Amino acid sequence: MLSCKDISHLTSEIIDNELSFSMRIKVKFHLFMCHSCRNFVKQMRATADTLKQLKPKQPNEDEINQQVEKIMGVIKELDPTKHK
Numbered sequence: 814m815l816s817c818k819d820i821s822h823l824t825s826e827i828i829d830n831e832l833s834f835s836m837r838i839k840v841k842f843h844l845f846m847c848h849s850c851r852n853f854v855k856q857m858r859a860t861a862d863t864l865k866q867l868k869p870k871q872p873n874e875d876e877i878n879q880q881v882e883k884i885m886g887v888i889k890e891l892d893p894t895k896h897k
């Protein structure tokens with residue numbers, strides 16, 4: 814049986830689903846029995862979700878390519894040899 818201390822050490826693994834199957838069962842059992850750990854994990858999960866939403870969105874490859882094409886277009890316009 815895991816202790817409350819064990820749960821607090823495992824919180825990030827619990828949230829990121831990085832526990833082995835047997836460990837997950839042990840954690841689930843503890844959370845089922847222990848109201849305060851259940852609340853604790855719930856709070857941590859909510860916090861982690863909020864942090865994820867705050868992370869800036871990474872541009873995908875299409876967006877990067879579009880930006881590169883735009884920049885290349887501007888560079889071409891600036892090319893002095895073109896206006897000869």
Ligand SMILES: [Zn+2]
Nearest residue numbers: 816817847850
């Ligand atoms: Zn507990």
